[in-house]
Amino acid sequence: MGNWIKKTPLVIGLLVVLVVALIYLFKTKPTGFIPQEDEGRLYVTYQMPEGTSTTRSIAMIKQIMDSVQSVPAVDVVGGLAGLNIANFSFKSNSGTLFVGLKPWDERTSDRDKLNGVLAEIQKKCAGFKEATVMAIGPPAIPGLGATAGFTFELQQRGSTDNIQQFEGVAQKFIGALFQRPEIAMAYTFFNTKTPAYQINVNRDKARKLGVQVSDVYSTMSTLLGSSYINDFNLYGRNFRVVAQADSTFRATPSDLNDYYVRNAVGNMIPVGSLIDSVQTIEQPAVISHFNIYRSIEISGAPKPGYSSGQAIDALKEVAAQVLPEGYGYEFSGMSREEIKAGQSTALVFAASIIFVFLFLAALYESWSVPFAVLFAVPVGLFGSMLTLHFLPDLTNNIYAQIGMITLIGLAAKNAILIVEFANEGVQQGRDIVEATLHAVQIRLRPILMTSLAFILGVMPLAFASGAASVSRRTIGWTVMGGMVAATSLAIFIVPVWFVLIAKLAKRKKIKVELRE
Numbered sequence: 001m002g003n004w005i006k007k008t009p010l011v012i013g014l015l016v017v018l019v020v021a022l023i024y025l026f027k028t029k030p031t032g033f034i035p036q037e038d039e040g041r042l043y044v045t046y047q048m049p050e051g052t053s054t055t056r057s058i059a060m061i062k063q064i065m066d067s068v069q070s071v072p073a074v075d076v077v078g079g080l081a082g083l084n085i086a087n088f089s090f091k092s093n094s095g096t097l098f099v100g101l102k103p104w105d106e107r108t109s110d111r112d113k114l115n116g117v118l119a120e121i122q123k124k125c126a127g128f129k130e131a132t133v134m135a136i137g138p139p140a141i142p143g144l145g146a147t148a149g150f151t152f153e154l155q156q157r158g159s160t161d162n163i164q165q166f167e168g169v170a171q172k173f174i175g176a177l178f179q180r181p182e183i184a185m186a187y188t189f190f191n192t193k194t195p196a197y198q199i200n201v202n203r204d205k206a207r208k209l210g211v212q213v214s215d216v217y218s219t220m221s222t223l224l225g226s227s228y229i230n231d232f233n234l235y236g237r238n239f240r241v242v243a244q245a246d247s248t249f250r251a252t253p254s255d256l257n258d259y260y261v262r263n264a265v266g267n268m269i270p271v272g273s274l275i276d277s278v279q280t281i282e283q284p285a286v287i288s289h290f291n292i293y294r295s296i297e298i299s300g301a302p303k304p305g306y307s308s309g310q311a312i313d314a315l316k317e318v319a320a321q322v323l324p325e326g327y328g329y330e331f332s333g334m335s336r337e338e339i340k341a342g343q344s345t346a347l348v349f350a351a352s353i354i355f356v357f358l359f360l361a362a363l364y365e366s367w368s369v370p371f372a373v374l375f376a377v378p379v380g381l382f383g384s385m386l387t388l389h390f391l392p393d394l395t396n397n398i399y400a401q402i403g404m405i406t407l408i409g410l411a412a413k414n415a416i417l418i419v420e421f422a423n424e425g426v427q428q429g430r431d432i433v434e435a436t437l438h439a440v441q442i443r444l445r446p447i448l449m450t451s452l453a454f455i456l457g458v459m460p461l462a463f464a465s466g467a468a469s470v471s472r473r474t475i476g477w478t479v480m481g482g483m484v485a486a487t488s489l490a491i492f493i494v495p496v497w498f499v500l501i502a503k504l505a506k507r508k509k510i511k512v513e514l515r516e
Contacts (some may be wrong), residue, residue: 025389030307031395036114036137042101044099046064046094060095079098086147137149155330157328163294194285202274290332308395380482380490410483419439422440433499454483458480
């Protein structure tokens, strides 16, 4: 230890190198928010051509269920025709399967884990020509998005394009995303190909017959669609009253001749006599808005080996290159929360270090001695980031950042054990170097024992498997790697810094006394 104190400039240089390396690792390590866990469940959603009947959709969902059930890791499958879980829309040409996987101890190979099962289901369902099938995982936090991966809201802000041109911009954007190596999958269920009838009412004729145009549209809306009337109680049960024409009386446009609307004098006028023309058109079944602007939701997932942060950066770059003037974007769901959390990470770390410094300043009644303790923090953080760097399947996510904040206190704890005894020796009148060497000698064994106990204690987290294993492994490896570095390097660096700071403080004190 005495040789390290004699070579103080080299130790300072070593710490500078570690800080530079730490900054480099922070910039190059892929970032994330909350990792995608194997929750033992997933979704399979499909969409058939627009206008597909419910009967065909039910037949398709049965075929998809048979294919999904043949995957060895799948335990149970349930389906619901008419619901698209990705955008939570209700359409006759779509449906969703809710898939439960077998227990984690029965799924030990990578093929039987979530990403492997998703890939296998996608491969088995690729042969369905009548439907587009997507196998997707659930969101990491229920309520923040409908599915796992990123959620991108393409917005039509200042543009005057029609809805078909808007769809073309979205498809061009998705095509550009597939050229990026970070993106494994990008999709949207929005389209403008839903067949519909455009009914033109003769307003002049309706006015001559004393019929309100609003009554014509209200009658068609009630009989062709539906209209909620009220609820009533009977035999202790509540029943909802909904008005709607029977399915046999709303099958073709000619059925409009059987609908009647009352005019101003109370006569019943056939709706068909007020219709000028009926045209077949294509239009979107659902038009969404996000923060007022008309929007198309684009979802997807990063490729294995790339983080959600890299996928978000790729989305921003492609948007800057591809989107024409008058269009914008925002993120929603987990992606939005990840961006917001990333902006506050630096503030959280800064606040943590400031609080540690203030506590140490109060403990030692000095503004300079706490720096000797705090210089152990970069060493521990370097060990954490270096460990994550050699584990490419783990990202610098919120769990890693929690581990690093924890490590600030753990690294400072080891340094405090040395600085506390060294500072007491100096206050008792001993030589600074002698007091420091004595403190290192008597506190080395407690430091090693407590650090080793902590490292062994977090090893089950580092080697976790099964449910929530990614988050446990992330925080385990982060803390364990940082603690190893803080124990092996900081115990040599901290005494050197204490000696340097103590000598500078002593010289300053002597100068002040001489001036007085």
